[in-house]
Amino acid sequence: MKNKLSLVWLACLLAVGVCAQDTFDTHFERKSLRVDFALSGNATYQAAAIQQLREEPVWAGPRKNLIDEFNYGGYHVYVYDKTTNELLYSRSFNTLFEEWMTTDQAKTEVQSWTNTVSIPFPKKTVVLEIAARDKKDMLFHPLLKMDIDPTSIFIDRGSLKNNQITQIQYKGESSEKVDLVFLAEGYTADEQDKFVADARRFTELLFQTAPYTDHRDDFNVWSVSLVSEEKGTDISGKGIFRNTALNSGYYTFGVDRYLTTPDMKSIRDAVWNVACDAIFILVNTDTYGGGGMYNFYAIGTADNPRTPVVFVHEFGHSFGGLADEYFSSEVAYNDFYNLEKEPWEPNITTLVDFDKKWKDLLPAGLPVPTPLNEKYKNDLGVFEGGGYLSKGIYRPMDHCMMRDYAPFCPACSRAIVKMIDFYCDREY
Numbered sequence: 001m002k003n004k005l006s007l008v009w010l011a012c013l014l015a016v017g018v019c020a021q022d023t024f025d026t027h028f029e030r031k032s033l034r035v036d037f038a039l040s041g042n043a044t045y046q047a048a049a050i051q052q053l054r055e056e057p058v059w060a061g062p063r064k065n066l067i068d069e070f071n072y073g074g075y076h077v078y079v080y081d082k083t084t085n086e087l088l089y090s091r092s093f094n095t096l097f098e099e100w101m102t103t104d105q106a107k108t109e110v111q112s113w114t115n116t117v118s119i120p121f122p123k124k125t126v127v128l129e130i131a132a133r134d135k136k137d138m139l140f141h142p143l144l145k146m147d148i149d150p151t152s153i154f155i156d157r158g159s160l161k162n163n164q165i166t167q168i169q170y171k172g173e174s175s176e177k178v179d180l181v182f183l184a185e186g187y188t189a190d191e192q193d194k195f196v197a198d199a200r201r202f203t204e205l206l207f208q209t210a211p212y213t214d215h216r217d218d219f220n221v222w223s224v225s226l227v228s229e230e231k232g233t234d235i236s237g238k239g240i241f242r243n244t245a246l247n248s249g250y251y252t253f254g255v256d257r258y259l260t261t262p263d264m265k266s267i268r269d270a271v272w273n274v275a276c277d278a279i280f281i282l283v284n285t286d287t288y289g290g291g292g293m294y295n296f297y298a299i300g301t302a303d304n305p306r307t308p309v310v311f312v313h314e315f316g317h318s319f320g321g322l323a324d325e326y327f328s329s330e331v332a333y334n335d336f337y338n339l340e341k342e343p344w345e346p347n348i349t350t351l352v353d354f355d356k357k358w359k360d361l362l363p364a365g366l367p368v369p370t371p372l373n374e375k376y377k378n379d380l381g382v383f384e385g386g387g388y389l390s391k392g393i394y395r396p397m398d399h400c401m402m403r404d405y406a407p408f409c410p411a412c413s414r415a416i417v418k419m420i421d422f423y424c425d426r427e428y
């Protein structure tokens with residue numbers, strides 16, 4: 001009897017899997033529609049506007065996990081069937097623009113930044129919606145809604161530059177793996193071998209770090225060689241400017257160690273023909289710094305002594321949706337978190353809605369918040385300080401990769417494994 005039940009159960013599971021797969025193939029081609037859009041505004045206002053639509057040849061994302069249940073990020077893209085209004089696809093992400101909105105500059109200036117999302121290429125007309133999270137209610141509100149006809153002459157279907165793509169490790173079908181792509185930044189024509197060697201070295205570093213150690217087979221890893229005219233990157237605060245492929249630089253928002261690039265168009269142009277779920281931009285310099293935005297990109301430097309941990313930390317932001325757990329370093333943000341609401345990141349809490357966070361991982365009877373004393377200082381708990389604030393935000397452990405490059409705490413590890421499961425098209 002038990003065997004029979006198991007068989008029935010297995011048949012049901014298979015049916016659900018086949019059905020989800022059918023949903024993808026009913027509505028989408030196995031390629032991508034890239035949507036470039038501007039976000040413009042200031043500290044109190046933002047608007048979105050389409051810049052270009054592109055058909056691109058690869059869809060590397062999951063084909064069953066089409067609806068994003070994480071509820072992370074500052075933005076969300078939704079794709080609806082035009083006829084039935086059924087939600088077909090959704091995915092959330094962060095942008096650099098939303099960080100800029102919290103800086104002093106945004107109080108006196110209006111700016112416009114380029115962003116991009118890729119969705120599976122629709123077979124019929126769909127409604128695309130881009131929504132932004134309002135920190136007052138933490139809900140997503142529409143910024144832009146438009147019909148997209150997949151046969152439209154306004155979709156660019158052309159090829160872009162064929163850069164050298166190196167397969168660093170291949171473990172299987174891209175829609176069932178995390179496809180991590182390293183991009184070269186600040187490597188000149190005669191430094192391209194160094195770039196591929198650096199990408200291989202970083203791949204090993206990632207899989208030497210728990211929880212990635214147990215998930216090597218869940219990743220395909222690629223590198224895309226991009227030639228820069230000059231080595232390194234901009235250090236604008238010191239008057240240093242380099243002509244590089246992806247226009248990166250330190251001093252983002254005036255912070256010396258904050259290395260980013262606003263040039264999303266060049267980044268997406270570089271990955272147009274490669275399976276890509278996650279981007280890490282490797283910058284050819286030994287200066288300390290980096291950055292990472294959820295489902296956007298992460299960036300770090302190749303040759304600083306602390307590079308290995310910076311890489312894993314920044315990738316924690318961009319891949320895992322993890323918050324910074326530190327609270328004593330300089331940042332340019334004002335009111336980054338609303339303490340009246342629960343932040344969306346899985347590894348910090350304001351205790352407004354802690355049930356949704358790592359409460360289930362805590363032993364019974366543990367005091368919440370947890371005092372940072374001899375008894376608890378090495379345990380999982382709820383310690384005050386995190387998310388750039390020493391008061392009102394709490395972190396899961398005193399030390400973690402997302403604070404000071406210690407091993408990932410259990411809350412962060414669980415969030416990373418969930419994201420791996422999502423991309424591998426498993427239940428998450």
Ligand SMILES: [Zn+2]
Pocket residue numbers: 325347396397400401402408409410411412413
């Ligand atoms: Zn952590």
